[in-house]
Amino acid sequence: MSQPAARTYEDVLQCIIPALEGLLPVSIETHILTLLYVLAEWHGLAKLRRHTSASVDALRHTTTRLGHELREFHRYTSEMEVYETPKERTARQRARKRARPRAALANNSDAYDSAPVQENERRRRFFNLDTIKMHSLPDYTDSIETMGTTDSTSTQTGELIHRFSKIDMNAQTRIEERLKCIQSNLGETTPARTHQAPPATPLFSDASNEPLPSADSGRLPYQIAQSQKNVIVLPLWVQKYRQDPATKDFLPRLKAHLYTRFTGGQYQDELKRSSQELSTIRFQHDRLYTHCTLRVHYTTYDVRRAQDTVNPRTPKRFVILPSHEALDPRMGARRFWYAKVLGVYHANVSYKGALPKRVDFLWVRWLARMTDVPGGGGTCRLDQLGYFKDSDEFHAFDFVDPADVIRGAHLIPRFVGEHTTEYLNHVESLAIDSEVAGDWKHYYLNRFADRDMLMRFTGMAIGHMTLSCMPDETVAPPKDVSQSTYDYTDADSDAGGGLETDEADIYDHAQEYQGKTGNNSNEEEEDDDNDDMDEDFDEYNEDTENNCDDGLDVDDEERAFVEDDDVSW
Known part of the structure; x- marks a missing residue:
């Protein structure tokens, strides 16, 4: 890194743990x-933009x-011989x-003659705790x-106060x-203005007014383009990738997912x-329509709206979803999938002979x-x-509703581990890393x-509702500061920890919330899909679909039914 700034060190701190694993001796690497x-935990808590009493205690x-x-x-580094x-x-x-x-000039030249290290030698370096930054941490x-x-x-x-002296200097001049x-x-422009004719048309006419984005566009759970330019013909596509383990039972699983969404299961x-x-x-028409990106809208911890962009063709393709097991706190399961x-x-899907309606979905692993x-x-490990x-x-491969996605996830490969073909033995699989x-x-x-x-x-966080408010790990004070690692109280235990939460009340609210969510999803599916979409998505459709060329543009005459025993419609 050349001339790193503070933000550079921040980025390094957030992702350096996987990179350092396996590079140092085990005795030193653990510390x-x-x-x-x-x-990293202290840095994340210290830079929060909205604190509560619990977060302040956790920071302390x-x-x-x-x-x-x-x-x-x-x-343990004072015993190492580290040089500049x-x-x-x-x-x-x-x-x-x-x-x-x-x-x-100061008659202090003798100080250089008594230097303990010659100029051409590299000095030994030590970690210095006696600095103002270390002293200011508490x-x-x-x-x-x-x-x-x-x-x-x-x-x-x-830092900028010195500019006032420059501003005041010769201000009157x-x-x-x-x-x-x-x-x-x-004096030069006034005569010309007097002879100008008034404009023939008003400056702001109705014809020149551009449509403004909807005020509710950011409140939608997600955003996917509306165009249907990139087509996948299901019989041809399934036949093409029939040897791929990722496409095993692709169509039955997709139909099962859509059936569950139509029936509210x-x-x-x-x-x-x-x-x-x-x-x-x-x-x-036996068709699916592909899109390049998914934009997920979510509420942050400080009650602000934020957006994550998920692109299956880039490393930004991992997402977090709520775990259904988390509804029951007695199961002791984690809160996220x-x-x-x-x-x-x-796809434009018809259920029991009704008119087709658009349904968005994600294919995930x-x-x-x-x-x-x-x-x-508790272990100080990711x-x-x-x-x-x-x-x-x-x-292992399934379909999910984009509205269920909480936000994008940041996953870093474990570099000390090896690649494996245990899960997918097909080298050209669509799902392989x-x-x-x-x-x-x-x-x-x-x-x-x-x-x-x-x-x-x-x-x-006060901005995370229902399932997200159930703590995965509550921060508690260390029992003994002489230990190098501390056992934080886990939320799944009965110890409680730094937060006082009634798990029974959370379970009841979560059950009620899930019921409301299911009813709302059914009502949304019953609305007309293509006619009621917001016009503010049009510009986004053009931007996101121009560079997406993975679909198959197929005419109706080219759409052939594949005679294959492995494909069932």
């Missing part, structure tokens, strides 16, 4: 990864942990040469409670010169659909949390996710990607 985790406890980890880092880099040595030598004339909590969040104050006020210039310009009911029920789902988006589609490798605040094999009990190496065996879930992501795992 380094723990320090980085605690530092994390500051205690950070101070202990920094002292531990100073202790050649670039640092060159900079030090230049600084000494510039300082020699000033030192000679003051963050008191400062937030007294003056507000850290974004309400800035050091730019003091510049004002006089400016007045003369204005008077001269007015639950996700678990998709596995129990009969062939008679699936026969009630028909696709207009994670998936890789393989495609964004819509599920990722499961690695239960044998614990993560979170959670690990991984793919799994497809089975009849639980589908790399056609050359295969799938990454594990991913790290980066909970420090931004402030909102961190608050979703601490459960202290």
